[in-house]
Amino acid sequence: MQQFTAKVVSCTEDKKGWAVVLDRTAFYPEGGGQPRDHGIISWGESSVKVTDVREKGDVIIHYTDGEIPADINISGTIDWDRRFDFMQQHTGEHMFSGVVMSLFGYSNVGFHLSERENVVDFDGPLTKEEIKMIMDRCNEFVWANQPVYTGFPENVKELEYRSKKELQGDIRIVRAGTADICACCGTHTATTAQAGPIVAINSQAYKGGTRITIACGKRAVEYLKTRNDDCYNISHQLSVPVENITTAVTSRLDEIGQLKFALANAKRQLMAVWADNAQPVDGVCVMVKDDLQSNEIRSFAALLAQKSDTAVVLSPQPNGSGKICIVSTVYDTNRLGRHISATLGGKGGGKPGTYQGNTDKSADEETIINIIKSFS
Ligand SMILES: [Zn+2]
Structure with a gap:
């Protein structure tokens, strides 16, 4: 039912907007793992948006973004794209859970459905191959186009149905064709075919069992379209x-x-050649070499320090900044590092004898030698 008429019983203002009670409704309140419906309530030329629907005791409360006069007749319209998506996800989840139960004997112990996700937890391990088998079986039920039954059968006590908890009172049974039989208060498609295709899109080990993300109906098709685009993009890029x-x-x-x-x-070979050709001036050896990584300037500075008291390596990076490493047996390297930062910007640190860090800008070898000369 996408549209219905009803009479307004009450409309009161509260924290969440206007709380509206109708004498009957097709809006689904949040429950059973299925999110609430959205939609519109209209009368004459006026209308308000339904933003939330909750069940309190025996009453269903519609939260709206505006006031509705009491006692009038209204027309309710469900946001059908959203609701039909939930019906497809929910029915597909029943079929998936029923097939897992019949093939492996594992129970559905957790279910989370939202606009983005349809996640089911099972209390046993399932391999990727087993999940593909479950998917195949589910889609066979889709193609069998069996009716989905919902109701309150008289012989409910004799039925074997899935349920997460012990139930009292009237028990609503949902039969998803011959794939599943379960106690459920949610909304479902009229046939197994309407819920398909059913695709398991991800799985992971979870609390000793398996957490599986599924997509059903239009959501499955959208998912496969996007993944297909991904595959063809990679195919083109790799030719x-x-x-x-x-x-x-x-x-x-x-x-x-x-x-x-x-x-x-x-x-490594190039750095060895550079180090061989280095000409220390007054025990100080400075080298500026493009595009070296942090670990590379560290080993290069250590190599230069073998033939000088103080080695300074600066490596200009593509973004204009620099990486710097100082190794010295005569200077306080942290102080020297800070002294260079005073001119070139940036920061760094390290153990005594070794300083490593970044500079905001780079400089040539002569500039760095002059900066070191001004250090005392
Ligand atoms: Zn259900």
Whole structure:
């Protein structure tokens, strides 16, 4: 039911807006793991938005963003896109839980449904392959196009149905075709077909069991569309057919690993040559070399310190700042570091004898030698 008419019983102002009670309603209040409905209540030329729906005792309260005159007849309209999405997610969750129960005997012990997520917790471990099997079985129930029954059967005491807790009083039974039978107060699609397709999009070990994120109906299609775009984007970027993207990514990552290793080796050799050719002036050796990483300037400065009392390495970075390392047996390196920062900006620190940090701007070797000369 997407639209209905009713009579206003009361409308009072409270903290959450206007609290409206109707003599009957199709708005679903929050409960059973399913979020509340949104929608509109209208009369004549006027209308108000329904922002929240709650059940208090036997009364359903609609919270609205405006006042409605008491005793008038209104027309209620459910935000159907939102509600139908919840119906698809909820019915799909029933089918998924029923299939897990029948194939593996695990219970649904937690359910969280929102505009973004449909998450179900089961009390047993499930492998990726087992989850694919469950998905296949669920979609077979979708294609079987079986009716979804909701009601209060007289033989409820003899029925075996899923329920998270012991129930008293009238028990509403939901049969999702032959996939599942469960006690539930939520809203569901009319057939198993309307809830499909059903896709498990993620799973993780959780409290000794398995937490599975599913997507049903339109949500499943939207999810698959987005993932398909992702796959084709990767395929274009790597210039390989979409079927081969996993192998292509693996081999690119291997390649990157080998290149990183070769680059680190080449840099080590280059730094050894630089160090061999270094000409210390009064025991101080200063080198400015582009684009070195923090660990690289540290080992380069240590190498230079083998042939001088004080080694200073500054590496200008692409953003205009610099990385700096000072190794010295004669100077207080922290004080010298701060002295250089007074001119070049930035900060750093370290153990006695070694200073490492950043500078806001870079400088050439002559400038740095002059800064050190002015240090006392
Ligand atoms: Zn349900």
